[in-house]
Amino acid sequence: MAPAAQFEAAQPPQDAISALVFAPGASNRLLVSSWDKNVYLYEVADGVEEANLVGTFEHRAPVLDVCFGSSPDEAFTAGLDRQVKRFVVAPTIEEEEVANIFGNRIDLATGEQTVMSKHSAPVRCVVYSADHSLLISASWDSTLHVHNPTDPSQPPLTIPLPGKPHALAASPTKVVVAMTARLVHIYDLPTLAAALASPQQQQPPQPWQQRESSLKFLTRAVACMPNDAGYATSSIEGRVAVEWFEDSAESQARKYAFKCHRQAVPEDEGGGGGDVVYPVNALAFHPVYGTFASGGGDGTVALWDAEAKRRMRQYQKFPESVAALAFSQDGKYLAIGACPGFETGMEDYSGAGKTKVFVRGLGETEAKGKGAK
Amino acid sequence: MGKKKRGHPDVEEILGRPWCYYCERDFEDLKLLISHQKAKHFKCDRCGKRLNTAGGLSVHMNQVHKENLTSVENALPNRQGLDIEIFGMEGVPDDIVQQHNQRIIQNFYTAQAERQAATGNPPRGLSGGQGPAKKLKYETPEELKQRLAAHRAQVAAQKAAGASGVPPTAAPADGQGTPPFPPPQQQGYPYPGGSGAPTYPATQTYPAAAFPPGASPPPGAAAASFALPARPPSGSAAAPPGAAAPPYFYNGAPGAAPPPGYPGGAPSTVDELVANAARQGAGGDDIDQLIRMAEAGIKPARAQAEEGAAAAAAGDKKKKGSRMVYADTEVSPEERMAMLPRYRWVEGAAA
Numbered sequence: 001m002a003p004a005a006q007f008e009a010a011q012p013p014q015d016a017i018s019a020l021v022f023a024p025g026a027s028n029r030l031l032v033s034s035w036d037k038n039v040y041l042y043e044v045a046d047g048v049e050e051a052n053l054v055g056t057f058e059h060r061a062p063v064l065d066v067c068f069g070s071s072p073d074e075a076f077t078a079g080l081d082r083q084v085k086r087f088v089v090a091p092t093i094e095e096e097e098v099a100n101i102f103g104n105r106i107d108l109a110t111g112e113q114t115v116m117s118k119h120s121a122p123v124r125c126v127v128y129s130a131d132h133s134l135l136i137s138a139s140w141d142s143t144l145h146v147h148n149p150t151d152p153s154q155p156p157l158t159i160p161l162p163g164k165p166h167a168l169a170a171s172p173t174k175v176v177v178a179m180t181a182r183l184v185h186i187y188d189l190p191t192l193a194a195a196l197a198s199p200q201q202q203q204p205p206q207p208w209q210q211r212e213s214s215l216k217f218l219t220r221a222v223a224c225m226p227n228d229a230g231y232a233t234s235s236i237e238g239r240v241a242v243e244w245f246e247d248s249a250e251s252q253a254r255k256y257a258f259k260c261h262r263q264a265v266p267e268d269e270g271g272g273g274g275d276v277v278y279p280v281n282a283l284a285f286h287p288v289y290g291t292f293a294s295g296g297g298d299g300t301v302a303l304w305d306a307e308a309k310r311r312m313r314q315y316q317k318f319p320e321s322v323a324a325l326a327f328s329q330d331g332k333y334l335a336i337g338a339c340p341g342f343e344t345g346m347e348d349y350s351g352a353g354k355t356k357v358f359v360r361g362l363g364e365t366e367a368k369g370k371g372a373k
Numbered sequence: 374m375g376k377k378k379r380g381h382p383d384v385e386e387i388l389g390r391p392w393c394y395y396c397e398r399d400f401e402d403l404k405l406l407i408s409h410q411k412a413k414h415f416k417c418d419r420c421g422k423r424l425n426t427a428g429g430l431s432v433h434m435n436q437v438h439k440e441n442l443t444s445v446e447n448a449l450p451n452r453q454g455l456d457i458e459i460f461g462m463e464g465v466p467d468d469i470v471q472q473h474n475q476r477i478i479q480n481f482y483t484a485q486a487e488r489q490a491a492t493g494n495p496p497r498g499l500s501g502g503q504g505p506a507k508k509l510k511y512e513t514p515e516e517l518k519q520r521l522a523a524h525r526a527q528v529a530a531q532k533a534a535g536a537s538g539v540p541p542t543a544a545p546a547d548g549q550g551t552p553p554f555p556p557p558q559q560q561g562y563p564y565p566g567g568s569g570a571p572t573y574p575a576t577q578t579y580p581a582a583a584f585p586p587g588a589s590p591p592p593g594a595a596a597a598s599f600a601l602p603a604r605p606p607s608g609s610a611a612a613p614p615g616a617a618a619p620p621y622f623y624n625g626a627p628g629a630a631p632p633p634g635y636p637g638g639a640p641s642t643v644d645e646l647v648a649n650a651a652r653q654g655a656g657g658d659d660i661d662q663l664i665r666m667a668e669a670g671i672k673p674a675r676a677q678a679e680e681g682a683a684a685a686a687a688g689d690k691k692k693k694g695s696r697m698v699y700a701d702t703e704v705s706p707e708e709r710m711a712m713l714p715r716y717r718w719v720e721g722a723a724a
Contacts, residue, residue, distance in 0.1 A: 005438070005439065005440065006440070016710070018707070035710065035716055060718070061716075061718035062711070062716045062718070064707060079718075080711055080716060080718045081718050082718075122711055122718070124707065140708065164705075164708075166705045166707075180703055180705075181703075217702050218701070218702045218703070218705060220705075236697065236699045236700070236701075236702070236706075237697055238697075262695070265696075274695040274696065275695035275696075276695065276696050276698060277695050277696065277697045277698060278698045278699075279697075279698060279699045279706070297698050297699065313418060314418065314446075315418060316418060316443070316444070316446070317444070341698065341699070341706070342699065342706035342707075342709055342710055343698050343699055344697070344698065344699050344700045344701060346709075348713065348715070349710055349713055349715070350715065363419070
């Protein structure tokens with residue numbers, strides 16, 4: 001077996017995790033955005049099974065999403081303070097410099113922050129499309145902003161949405177926005193790029209496809225297949241749906257949904273044998289094998305083979321709800337953000353002290369599907 | 374009468390099934406149980422190796438993957454521990470076995486009651502004939518209920534008969550202390566037109582030893598005084614549902630055939646005698662019923678039925694509506710969190 005092991009990142013965020021993402025390319029950088037207003041940069045060391053905190057980037061407000069830009073040195077964040085920010089990730093910050101960051105609010109030449117755009121409500125998600133050099137942010141003001149990341153001064157293209165967006169994911173040519181009322185819009189990235197290039201155009205670009213979610217409940221996460229064939233969505237009601245972009249009858253007939261992240265209540269413990277249903281908070285496709293992982297409020301992570309429609313693996317329970325998942329670009333690591341889940345009826349919430357970042361090394365064939373049967 | 378093939382196994386069969394300590398599932402045989410445990414509970418999530426026990430898996434995880442196993446996978450929340458070594462049915466703690474058996478028995482009877490309520494069929498084994506040959510090992514609440522119903526029907530029939538002018542011969546179950554009636558169970562009371570011999574010769578229901586032929590009890594002797602010892606030790610001479618039909622049940626000697634339409638006032642079974650005796654002391658039908666119920670350790674039939682229905686309804690509801698940890702279909706958890714004072718961000722307020 002491969003040196004597959006799971007380890008915990010030292011110095012986890014102080015509060016709940018909103019997102020985590022691995023850097024593009026060969027880098028093993030891991031960015032984690034947190035409700036404690038910071039973005040944490042970890043370096044996953046190959047071989048020694050360690051993930052060390054190498055930098056912290058303070059924001060004005062809780063950070064709801066983070067993504068890398070064109071290089072491992074550039075990142076974008078979406079914040080509760082309604083701003084989309086670009087910041088340069090310092091190449092391996094030394095310890096005294098870390099102290100500087102805390103003192104001087106990222107005053108380092110390499111840690112500068114630039115506001116890309118301002119929404120009129122908190123920004124929920126940001127995605128970066130490397131193929132089209134586009135940065136897309138989705139905000140609870142029911143708009144998408146399409147930015148040119150190389151020129152922060154250029155005003156973003158604003159696309160109105162019919163509902164509040166909750167999840168956003170990009171494939172090589174498409175971007176999928178999941179909103180309230182089970183709305184799903186799919187935009188074509190080349191169209192967006194063209195529209196951004198010609199700002200004099202009056203009409204905002206129309207979605208390439210408008211769909212209704214196959215799931216009956218609020219969409220929780222979206223992830224696109226790396227081969228650009230389709231995407232997966234998950235809902236608060238322990239279910240995951242897999243759909244294909246292609247609008248042909250046979251492609252649409254292939255879509256399916258399944259139940260997961262549920263826990264049966266034993267009959268002798270006051271239940272009638274029903275299930276406790278957890279939200280599926282996170283989805284991530286494996287960049288190499290095209291299989292995907294789901295992380296739920298039950299604190300488990302499962303690996304699924306979308307082709308064979310089979311669960312390949314379910315990992316041991318994490319101590320808290322799984323909030324975010326990310327595969328590294330080479331598919332060797334799976335990062336898991338665990339923190340208490342927000343549940344119905346909670347008057348107060350704090351992820352302080354219970355938030356952890358796990359990194360799991362994946363075996364050679366651990367995430368490899370067996371193919372359709 | 375051969376044993377009929379039934380769709381429902383009896384309680385012993387169910388209790389005999391091997392079951393899994395970790396998830397309470399039961400299986401046809403031990404082999405299946407063991408392969409279930411290997412696949413569901415003792416399988417290594419890193420390499421898929423199936424181990425025989427949780428301890429084995431723990432050692433495997435330790436040596437091969439350098440990981441520590443903390444809990445048994447797919448187990449019920451309180452059964453995830455590694456401290457108990459389970460293999461098949463071996464190693465299951467006694468109290469858990471007891472608990473399991475109790476649950477099985479309870480479920481069995483609930484299911485049986487539901488079936489009976491649904492089909493209206495009498496409990497099996499009680500539909501046909503009766504008599505000492507029928508040996509029942511236990512008396513289910515349903516059987517008790519059934520017997521009670523039969524008895525009450527008989528009482529009603531007697532009442533009806535009494536009203537229609539038939540001589541009030543030994544109407545044991547009628548209103549106590551009603552002046553026109555002699556004390557119940559006056560066995561020696563001669564039937565009008567009947568022979569002078571005791572009208573209660575050894576019936577099929579009475580073991581001969583308890584009531585030797587010819588040794589007729591003195592007239593007026595309280596029935597209970599002799600009937601009680603006669604009760605079979607198994608306590609199983611239950612009156613089947615058919616008991617409600619008095620003529621069929623009357624076990625009088627051929628010579629003492631009752632007149633046509635005779636309501637069968639004589640208690641036909643030992644249990645009934647007991648019941649009647651108890652009634653004398655207790656006063657009313659309802660109280661008697663309560664006492665009988667209490668003796669048998671069951672709740673009144675009505676309450677039980679209601680309870681069963683409620684439980685069934687609750688079960689259905691639970692099955693349909695599983696509990697969702699987060700159930701708001703309009704507002705996402707993030708939006709809720711963003712509204713909390715802890716995270717709220719006000720433009721201009723922050724540095």
